[in-house]
Amino acid sequence: MRAPLMWTISDFPAYAMLYGWSIKGKFACPCCNYGTNSRYLKHSRKMCYTDHRVFLLMDHPWRSNKRSFNGKTEFRPPPAPLKGIDVLNSLCDFENVFGKKKKRSNDDPWKKRSIFFELPYWQYNLLRQNLDVMHIEKNIVDSILGTLLDISGKSKDHAKARYDLKDMGIRKNLHPQDTEDSKRTKFTKACFSMTNGEKSILCGVLKTTKIPDGSASxxxxxxxxxxxxxxxxxxxxxxxxxxxxxxxxxxxxxxxxxxxxxxxxxxxxxxxxxxxxxxxxxxxxxxxxxxxxxxxxxxxxxxxxxxxxxxxxxxxxxxxxxxxxxxxxxxxxxxxxxxxxxxxxxxxxxxxxxxxxxxxxxxxxxxxxxxxxxxxxxxxxxxxxxxxxxxxxxxxxxxxxxTVPRDLFNMGDEVESNLPQSYENEPSEHLKGPSIPKDNGDVLLTKTDLPETTIDVLVEEFVNQQLEVEY
Structure with a gap:
């Protein structure tokens, strides 16, 4: 009896081990590969992966929206995914070296040649590795809740992020402002910030809400x-x-x-x-x-x-x-x-x-x-x-x-005759997307009914800055 391997399903770290592509650095996305759009945030000291609007339809209204994104329009096409044959050809002379002694160039995201390419059909498989959405969903929800509730160490709206916004030159009404004595810096609360009463209401809703158990003639x-x-x-x-x-x-x-x-x-x-x-x-x-x-x-x-x-x-x-x-x-x-x-x-x-x-x-x-x-x-x-x-x-x-059924997938009524092209140009139903303000005025990003956050200005010790709420 013989059994073929169709694809793998894993979390993102295991994705790197199975595919052989490094998920760290400026080329961390195996799908975008060398076309990955990344930027290093010097205050947060981490890589940021942006410009996701390239995957939208060319006539999508979000492509022309500057204020809600990075201050620029986006009309570039999406990066072409690497085909299995191209990957195999580029790694034909790649020597797998395992262990801590291995030295790898920073410009080369390949860590190894996957053993799965020894399968005769693997290079022709369109979906070789898949991500388990459970871990991704959990991490995203944790980050959203941590930011909304302003949980220390969990919120993504912190002092370092505000300084990164200033370096990027976007969302100016969220930039840090020095006090009169120039010894402290104030941050205006973002539009999604909540009072203690609003936080209690949100937690109450999350606690009490019941969610699902996963012919005409x-x-x-x-x-x-x-x-x-x-x-x-x-x-x-x-x-x-x-x-x-x-x-x-x-x-x-x-x-x-x-x-x-x-x-x-x-x-x-x-x-x-x-x-x-x-x-x-x-x-x-x-x-x-x-x-x-x-x-x-x-x-x-x-x-x-x-x-x-x-x-x-x-x-x-x-x-x-x-x-x-x-x-x-x-x-x-x-x-x-x-x-x-x-x-x-x-x-x-x-x-x-x-x-x-x-x-x-x-x-x-x-x-x-x-x-x-x-x-x-x-x-x-x-x-x-x-x-x-x-x-x-x-x-x-x-x-x-x-809701959508997790174990039921719409495979279509007809077999696609041009699968690579249909895979690279997936449709985007932008009419069903969330509402984004039109690019015809200032977008309200601050909340004035909450006290500002104030920190001490310690440039050389910025990593160790502590937040204090001034009442």
Whole structure:
């Protein structure tokens, strides 16, 4: 028996050992390789890897935004990834020397030739090494929380970072300012800084939030056409009639000979005995009923559904709009109905909530405001998973957080004929990205309702500077 090695999955330090590329210094990114954009921060004494906008589409608005980034526009193309054949050719005469005695040039990021290149197919593999996102996600979240809560030793907004901003010549309102006696330096609080009360609210939200546990056919068009033929009625009446009389029309229409047997089985209706579940796995998601979530520390009862429908402003609206509407709800019950062993269908009974969007574009729902109460059921195969985070100032208001299944991947319906090009030019859905202010004015980066941070000016002992909060 033989087994091929498709790729490796590891954290970033192990990436270097498996690939043979140094992850330290100015060429620390194995994907960008010699095109890595790096800069040494002399005050923080570390390398900084910037210019990530090169991976965006050329017409992306962020490429033209100066103030929100490094003060420059960015219209360079992304660096070309090294192909396996090129790597093997460049390392054909490379001699692996292991141990502490080995001396390596600072300009050469290669540490060794990977043993995996002895596999005859490895040089043609597009995805040879992959990163485990678990470690990356944890480190990023730790840094964000440490910065928001201003945790000593964890925050990325410290005195050294402010001096580096001054050297880079960006975000001038965050630069350190000397006091009148020139013996001390003041730092204005950043816009994301919080008071003690705001920190308590944030910690409370993080503590109490529950997160997830990791066929239309022509026959349907016939009824729609029959309803539309009632030309004397308004569009609102036609749509209402379509919903109320469909079942009776469907039973009569299914008696004709041109109807398939499967459709005729639907007219019989399901068995009166159905199975009920408190949880269900489908589409890579784990769903629970809301009652089960109430006694657990996780949340799996949130669902979202995109439905194509016709919307009316009122019963007198003569110009309805056909659009895709997104619904958000919570699962009340899960049932599996049996159509006499011909087929089975799983239904979710849900409470649907009214939806709003705030000034920041965030979607929120109100648990005390229901909608579509006459249509609580939905096919389990149609929904996606989401969870809700309660607003700390309004207990009925909850923000929607969408999730993606970790173990389910969309590989596409067709085989790509030009894989290297598609790999190097991955699409960027910039319309779904976070909001960035337009480059037409000053960006508010400071917070004035918090006291400034003051440090003693010790140029020769800068590394040992201690922060003091002046009240």
């Amino acid at each position: 022509n026959i349907s068009r016939e009824h729609e056409q029959e309803v539309n033929n009632q030309s004397q009625r308004s569009k609102w009446s036609k749509a209402k009639n379509h919903c109320q009389n469909f079942s009776q029309w469907f039973e009569t229409r299914a008696l004709r000979e041109d109807v398939p047997d499967l459709i005729k089985q639907l007219t019989r209706g399901p068995n009166f005995v159905a199975k009920r579940y408190s949880g269900y796995l489908i589409n890579g998601y784990r769903f629970h009923v809301r009652q089960r979530d109430a006694r657990r520390k996780i949340q799996n009862s949130g669902v979202t559904l995109i439905a194509s429908t016709t919307t009316f402003a009122s019963s007198k609206d003569k110009n309805p709009i056909a659009a895709d509407l997104t619904y958000y709800g919570g699962i009340v019950d899960i049932v599996k109905i049996n159509y006499y062993s011909h087929f089975k269908v799983v239904l979710f009974k849900c409470d649907w909530y009214e939806v709003e969007k705030d000034v920041y574009g965030l979607t929120n729902v109100y648990f005390n405001k229901r909608c579509s109460q006459e249509e609580p059921f939905v096919l389990a195969s149609q929904v996606h998973h989401c969870f809700y985070v309660q607003d700390p100032y309004d207990q009925d208001k909850h923000y929607v957080m969408k």
